[in-house]
Amino acid sequence: MGDKITLEIMRYDPEKDDKPRMQTFQVPYVYEMSVLDGLQYTKDHLDQTLTYRYSCKMAICGSCGFMVNGVPKLGCKTFLRDYFPQPVRIEPLANFPIEKDLVSDISDFIKKLEAIKPYLIRENKGSLKDGAYSQTPEQLARYRQYSMCINCGLCYAACPQYGLKNEFVGPAALALMHRYNTDSRDQGRAERIPVMNAEEGVWSCTFVGYCSEVCPKKVDPAAAINQSKVLSSIDYGLHLVGKAEQPKTIDDRHRISERKEG
Amino acid sequence: MKSSHQVKTLQDKQWNRSNEPIWWSLFGAGGVVVALILPAVILITGILIPLGLVDPHFMSYVRMQGFASHWLGGLIVFAVIVLPTWHAAHRIYHLSHDLMLKPHQLYFILCYGLAFVITIAAGTLLLVV
Amino acid sequence: MGYRKPYQRPMTASWWQQNRYYQKYMLRESSSIFVAIYSVNLMLGLFALTKGPTEWHLWLSTQTNFFMMLLHTIIFGFVIYHAVTWFSLAPKTIPVRPSPKITDKMLELGHYVAWAVATCAVFVLFFW
Numbered sequence: 144m145g146d147k148i149t150l151e152i153m154r155y156d157p158e159k160d161d162k163p164r165m166q167t168f169q170v171p172y173v174y175e176m177s178v179l180d181g182l183q184y185t186k187d188h189l190d191q192t193l194t195y196r197y198s199c200k201m202a203i204c205g206s207c208g209f210m211v212n213g214v215p216k217l218g219c220k221t222f223l224r225d226y227f228p229q230p231v232r233i234e235p236l237a238n239f240p241i242e243k244d245l246v247s248d249i250s251d252f253i254k255k256l257e258a259i260k261p262y263l264i265r266e267n268k269g270s271l272k273d274g275a276y277s278q279t280p281e282q283l284a285r286y287r288q289y290s291m292c293i294n295c296g297l298c299y300a301a302c303p304q305y306g307l308k309n310e311f312v313g314p315a316a317l318a319l320m321h322r323y324n325t326d327s328r329d330q331g332r333a334e335r336i337p338v339m340n341a342e343e344g345v346w347s348c349t350f351v352g353y354c355s356e357v358c359p360k361k362v363d364p365a366a367a368i369n370q371s372k373v374l375s376s377i378d379y380g381l382h383l384v385g386k387a388e389q390p391k392t393i394d395d396r397h398r399i400s401e402r403k404e405g
Numbered sequence: 406m407k408s409s410h411q412v413k414t415l416q417d418k419q420w421n422r423s424n425e426p427i428w429w430s431l432f433g434a435g436g437v438v439v440a441l442i443l444p445a446v447i448l449i450t451g452i453l454i455p456l457g458l459v460d461p462h463f464m465s466y467v468r469m470q471g472f473a474s475h476w477l478g479g480l481i482v483f484a485v486i487v488l489p490t491w492h493a494a495h496r497i498y499h500l501s502h503d504l505m506l507k508p509h510q511l512y513f514i515l516c517y518g519l520a521f522v523i524t525i526a527a528g529t530l531l532l533v534v
Numbered sequence: 535m536g537y538r539k540p541y542q543r544p545m546t547a548s549w550w551q552q553n554r555y556y557q558k559y560m561l562r563e564s565s566s567i568f569v570a571i572y573s574v575n576l577m578l579g580l581f582a583l584t585k586g587p588t589e590w591h592l593w594l595s596t597q598t599n600f601f602m603m604l605l606h607t608i609i610f611g612f613v614i615y616h617a618v619t620w621f622s623l624a625p626k627t628i629p630v631r632p633s634p635k636i637t638d639k640m641l642e643l644g645h646y647v648a649w650a651v652a653t654c655a656v657f658v659l660f661f662w
Contacts, residue, residue: 157538158539342425343420349563379426436616439620445656455598469583489570500564526577534580
């Protein structure tokens with residue numbers, strides 16, 4: 144019969160195990176198989192207790208991030224043919240806690256994402272009859288690549304600074320902060336600036352650059368963070384001479400819009 | 406083991422402004438000097454002159470003393486010594502963090518403290534040269 | 535709520551050995567150690583210069599011993615590595631550029647032009 148490929152899969156059962164262990168499976172090798180297909184075969188035919196997360200199988204949902212031979216990858220976008228006949232080692236995303244087997248708990252990233260307010264903020268809500276906010280192609284080009292982020296968390300698994308200090312807001316959240324700050328339609332910079340200026344914000348980054356290297360959507364978080372460092376330094380200088388933009392909270396925004404409407 | 410599975414939002418978190426812009430700006434200025442100026446300076450002082458490939462008269466006492474005591478020459482010498490020092494201090498401090506060396510405060514004082522001492526020393530020496 | 539016991543894998547100080555990318559980062563960062571050594575050596579030279587001609591020539595003669603020559607060659611190598619990595623990263627940190635047509639590659643090339651100009655300037659200043 145056909146070739147087989149060896150999958151070395153990290154297993155962790157929180158109800159039985161104290162720490163993760165490696166388990167080896169032999170899977171029939173087909174040229175078109177992705178890493179995710181290999182896991183599917185394993186679950187369907189070899190061990191139905193294997194737990195992993197996936198959804199779209201087309202690199203847009205961002206659910207199937209794994210460490211493949213130590214490199215953060217999307218399982219659906221990574222092919223076994225690039226490793227065959229060598230064995231492939233599959234582990235949950237690094238730097239995140241392991242929930243079970245290949246499922247890592249990325250809720251810390253989601254908290255940080257929430258903290259940078261990843262949505263357009265307007266000082267006062269326009270009415271529908273005014274139509275959409277318009278934007279030139281040049282204005283779009285300034286942030287477009289950052290908006291491609293699918294929140295898969297590969298950049299967090301690639302970032303040693305996040306691994307060393309979990310308080311760090313991290314690559315994807317800071318890239319999305321930069322994405323909204325550079326969007327001409329957005330007016331929320333004053334609400335995001337305290338996060339940017341903090342030690343846990345852009346200042347925990349040392350420009351390792353591996354986040355940008357592993358991004359499956361060609362987002363460049365390292366560039367976003369280091370551009371934000373320049374902006375944060377300018378803000379620091381303005382702060383020293385008492386000219387920095389006053390940080391705002393969501394309550395300030397509500398007060399302003401109430402005053403305008405009332 | 407950490408407890409990040411107890412999901413709390415960061416809504417009430419106090420974000421304090423970091424003083425890192427000071428160190429990062431000095432690091433950046435120093436990085437430019439190291440990249441643009443230092444290769445040529447090292448080539449001359451550390452390789453060409455010691456190997457005798459250029460006339461040693463170019464680094465004679467009279468020439469060097471004259472250069473360093475001129476206000477512009479002194480300023481150049483100051484920049485070439487001091488800015489790379491701050492650049493190095495910043496990187497070495499973060500290197501200590503990368504290598505998980507503790508306590509952070511000790512390495513902070515060692516790195517930036519030495520850079521500060523060298524700054525004062527270089528400034529003083531250039532005033533008396 | 536079900537039973538939960540998330541496992542956090544420990545991070546060790548040798549994390550940077552696991553791939554080439556991290557190793558190159560550490561190489562780039564450790565260039566600073568050699569920059570610091572060079573700065574200290576220049577400081578000693580400046581100190582000798584303030585003492586007088588005898589001390590200055592003593593400092594100059596220490597630069598010619600084999601150990602110092604070897605050290606300078608290593609420092610030179612690290613500084614060149616710093617420069618190359620600096621030029622490739624610097625364009626990414628520029629937040630605003632006059633036109634989106636200006637690419638990172640063009641800005642990187644600009645840094646090399648500046649490097650050539652600065653090197654010429656140092657040589658002219660020194661051998662003038």
